[in-house]
Amino acid sequence: MDSLVPYLTNVWEWATGSAFTFSMILSILAVVAFISVWAMFAVWLERKASADFQVRLGPDRVGPFGLLQSLADGLKLAFKEDLIPRDSDKFLFAIAPAIAFCGAFAAFAALPFAPGITAVDINLGVFFIVAVTAIGVIGVLMAGWCSNNKWSLYGAMREAAQLISYEIPSALALMVPVLVAGTFNLKELVAFQCLPSDGVLDTEGAVYFSNHGWLAFYSPWTFVAFVIYYIASLAECKRAPFDLPEAESELVSGFHTEYSGMRFSFFFLEEYGMMFVVSAIAALAFLGGWQPLPWVSCNFGGVLGNLFFAGVFLAKVIFLVWVQIWVRWTLPRMRVDQVMVMGYKYLIPMSLFALLMMAAYIHWGVRYLPGLF
Amino acid sequence: MADPMTAPAKPQIEPAKPQTAPARTLVLPGDPRPPDVHVDVRTQELQINMGPQHPSTHGVLRVAIWVDGEIVTRAEPDIGYLHRCAEKIGESVSCIQYVPYTDRYDYLAAMNNNLGYCLAVEKVAEIDVPEKAQYVRTVAVELNRIGSHLMAVGTYGLDLGAFTPFFYAFREREEILRLLEWICGARLTYNFIRIGGVMRDLPEGFAADTRKFLDLFETRLDEFNDLLTHNHIFVNRTANVGVISPDMAIAYGLTGPNLRGSGLRYDLRREQPYLLYDRFQFDIPVGTGIKGTVGDCWDRYWVRMLEMKESVRIVRQALDQMPATGEIMAKNVRHLAFKSKPGEGYLGIENPRGELGYYLISDGGANSYRSRIRAPSFCNLSILEAILPGTMLADAVAIIGSIDIVLGEVDR
Numbered sequence: 001m002d003s004l005v006p007y008l009t010n011v012w013e014w015a016t017g018s019a020f021t022f023s024m025i026l027s028i029l030a031v032v033a034f035i036s037v038w039a040m041f042a043v044w045l046e047r048k049a050s051a052d053f054q055v056r057l058g059p060d061r062v063g064p065f066g067l068l069q070s071l072a073d074g075l076k077l078a079f080k081e082d083l084i085p086r087d088s089d090k091f092l093f094a095i096a097p098a099i100a101f102c103g104a105f106a107a108f109a110a111l112p113f114a115p116g117i118t119a120v121d122i123n124l125g126v127f128f129i130v131a132v133t134a135i136g137v138i139g140v141l142m143a144g145w146c147s148n149n150k151w152s153l154y155g156a157m158r159e160a161a162q163l164i165s166y167e168i169p170s171a172l173a174l175m176v177p178v179l180v181a182g183t184f185n186l187k188e189l190v191a192f193q194c195l196p197s198d199g200v201l202d203t204e205g206a207v208y209f210s211n212h213g214w215l216a217f218y219s220p221w222t223f224v225a226f227v228i229y230y231i232a233s234l235a236e237c238k239r240a241p242f243d244l245p246e247a248e249s250e251l252v253s254g255f256h257t258e259y260s261g262m263r264f265s266f267f268f269l270e271e272y273g274m275m276f277v278v279s280a281i282a283a284l285a286f287l288g289g290w291q292p293l294p295w296v297s298c299n300f301g302g303v304l305g306n307l308f309f310a311g312v313f314l315a316k317v318i319f320l321v322w323v324q325i326w327v328r329w330t331l332p333r334m335r336v337d338q339v340m341v342m343g344y345k346y347l348i349p350m351s352l353f354a355l356l357m358m359a360a361y362i363h364w365g366v367r368y369l370p371g372l373f
Numbered sequence: 374m375a376d377p378m379t380a381p382a383k384p385q386i387e388p389a390k391p392q393t394a395p396a397r398t399l400v401l402p403g404d405p406r407p408p409d410v411h412v413d414v415r416t417q418e419l420q421i422n423m424g425p426q427h428p429s430t431h432g433v434l435r436v437a438i439w440v441d442g443e444i445v446t447r448a449e450p451d452i453g454y455l456h457r458c459a460e461k462i463g464e465s466v467s468c469i470q471y472v473p474y475t476d477r478y479d480y481l482a483a484m485n486n487n488l489g490y491c492l493a494v495e496k497v498a499e500i501d502v503p504e505k506a507q508y509v510r511t512v513a514v515e516l517n518r519i520g521s522h523l524m525a526v527g528t529y530g531l532d533l534g535a536f537t538p539f540f541y542a543f544r545e546r547e548e549i550l551r552l553l554e555w556i557c558g559a560r561l562t563y564n565f566i567r568i569g570g571v572m573r574d575l576p577e578g579f580a581a582d583t584r585k586f587l588d589l590f591e592t593r594l595d596e597f598n599d600l601l602t603h604n605h606i607f608v609n610r611t612a613n614v615g616v617i618s619p620d621m622a623i624a625y626g627l628t629g630p631n632l633r634g635s636g637l638r639y640d641l642r643r644e645q646p647y648l649l650y651d652r653f654q655f656d657i658p659v660g661t662g663i664k665g666t667v668g669d670c671w672d673r674y675w676v677r678m679l680e681m682k683e684s685v686r687i688v689r690q691a692l693d694q695m696p697a698t699g700e701i702m703a704k705n706v707r708h709l710a711f712k713s714k715p716g717e718g719y720l721g722i723e724n725p726r727g728e729l730g731y732y733l734i735s736d737g738g739a740n741s742y743r744s745r746i747r748a749p750s751f752c753n754l755s756i757l758e759a760i761l762p763g764t765m766l767a768d769a770v771a772i773i774g775s776i777d778i779v780l781g782e783v784d785r
Binding site for chain 1: 533607609
């Protein structure tokens with residue numbers, strides 16, 4: 001593999017004369033494959049978890065524990081007729097799902113899964129992800145507008161209002177760990193959380209004590225920021241209790257009422273992809289990324305080490321996604337004005353306050369929870 | 374021929390109103406701005422069509438809603454999609470044959486519908502029903518009431534986006550359906566209560582099983598309360614929403630939990646006791662505005678929750694008092710050739726959704742000359758037009774759910 005990729009890259013560059021390297025293509029394919037597999041797994045998890053909450057069995061016919069149910073559903077969606085309503089704006093109708101999917105897709109590119117597994121290592125990773133996930137709103141707005149359906153339009157307008165409102169508190173909450181660690185780079189955020197006591201990270205294969213610990217437990221204000229980020233991220237993923245854009249009992253299906261088949265499945269992929277992205281950011285920025293325990297860190301190298309770290313990271317993400325599912329199947333839906341009140345009157349002031357307090361703490365050198373150390 | 378000068382002028386399309394900022398006509402509860410504040414952006418009113426294939430209209434109700442943004446300015450329920458000529462069928466089949474049809478009107482409370490019709494026929498035909506049969510009827514009807522209310526509160530959670538309580542409600546309802554299936558072999562449309570009595574006696578072991586279920590059910594009601602009733606989001610969505618004042622409730626002819634939710638203690642089981650309801654101890658819960666205003670959606674919901682507990686009490690007492698043996702059918706009813714005496718009569722019973730009344734005229738034949746149904750859902754539905762304007766679209770769903778209509782009964 002080590003010699004094959006540069007070789008193929010050379011071939012590619014020679015053949016196309018572009019700097020768009022072969023490894024980039026590989027990364028893109030890997031991300032696409034990962035999102036598809038993840039979405040299938042997440043749908044299965046959602047169905048199984050909801051069945052547990054609702055005294056049901058859930059899917060158990062297709063494959064072991066119904067694991068292949070999502071694959072069967074995906075096949076069904078792929079073979080469905082591609083319906084485009086007669087009075088819709090056909091061009092927008094066709095590209096809206098792709099644009100909605102773009103946001104989640106682009107965010108995956110910048111997500112580090114382990115110290116050595118990341119598609120693109122961006123210095124402004126946090127900033128990049130916050131920015132690109134906002135693209136999805138445009139796709140949803142297009143879908144709602146071009147469907148020529150009043151319910152779709154309602155869902156799209158609600159989604160636009162909700163996402164734009166909740167991006168502010170979630171971005172502000174993310175600024176708190178950025179402030180503490182002094183970096184926008186997601187990898188460096190994790191490195192900060194596993195920094196050894198002497199500040200030197202050179203021993204491979206070592207398990208050692210880290211005095212920073214996970215950022216969620218770093219100070220009361222980072223914990224507040226974590227909770228705010230999690231709530232706001234629920235709203236960004238359109239998950240209950242903020243699932244107003246696709247509120248089934250009110251808006252039929254919201255913005256994707258007119259969509260079916262593959263186009264619908266792209267909205268579906270976007271939703272589950274976003275669930276992964278927000279949970280991954282929460283895990284990376286607040287919960288120590290790929291470090292298995294708070295305050296105890298390890299530094300493994302090589303392929304096995306990376307796989308271990310990726311496993312820990314995925315476990316954290318799956319846990320956070322499971323909490324999202326748990327919340328969804330427990331709570332009723334909020335009303336649209338209540339969602340706005342919560343965003344603007346509570347979350348934004350609270351996140352601003354947490355940011356200010358954290359800045360004050362850092363400025364005067366009070367970094368730890370009194371009593372814990 | 375028509376002289377253009379004398380011909381009637383074409384109806385003129387009303388000129389568009391000037392676009393100067395008008396005073397807001399709608400003031401949201403809790404809106405701090407005084408009502409005469411002018412708004413700069415004028416939005417167009419949008420008419421949307423809720424139903425007849427909408428997930429939360431509980432069947433085939435269509436509500437035409439005019440909205441200004443998220444606020445409903447006008448709402449018109451449009452019914453009739455499930456019209457099945459119920460009253461005409463009542464005239465063209467014999468009284469005995471009509472009993473299974475009554476199952477189909479309020480299909481969630483089919484036992485109660487059987488009872489209403491049979492009691493009305495018995496009143497006109499002057500039939501005395503044996504005591505044992507009356508107890509059996511009470512047990513069946515009250516179990517059916519619990520099942521119906523479970524469906525009402527479960528789907529109400531569904532309307533507000535809470536999926537899980539629905540399944541918990543269904544788990545309990547399943548037990549009730551099992552019990553009812555045991556006594557009559559059917560789960561939805563029972564045809565168990567017959568003119569002059571009941572189809573057959575309660576099976577052996579039924580009383581013990583029912584008592585066991587009732588004990589379990591009371592603990593599970595508390596579980597349900599924890600999950601939904603006192604949930605903060607649920608209370609926010611329902612308290613102070615869709616308030617029906619007592620005057621309004623009376624003016625619109627509301628009955629059942631919707632009337633009692635407005636704080637009026639009126640229950641036909643107490644006011645005009647039929648069956649043996651005067652022998653049982655039970656309370657009539659009314660809305661007291663614990664979470665908000667008297668008569669809001671939460672109160673109507675809470676009345677249903679409390680009524681289930683009262684029904685549990687009634688079933689327990691009926692099982693205790695029931696004679697071990699006895700006739701279950703009146704002696705003078707010859708089913709194959711049943712003919713009522715000439716006469717007319719109205720009898721209303723307390724259906725889970727309100728006063729279910731049958732008005733029958735008999736000319737002495739096998740068929741009734743006229744059979745009129747006073748369906749509670751139909752009367753309760755009429756208030757939607759009055760309370761929907763001014764609420765938000767999401768509240769409209771909450772209000773329609775809290776009225777708890779069954780379209781089979783509205784359209785008949």
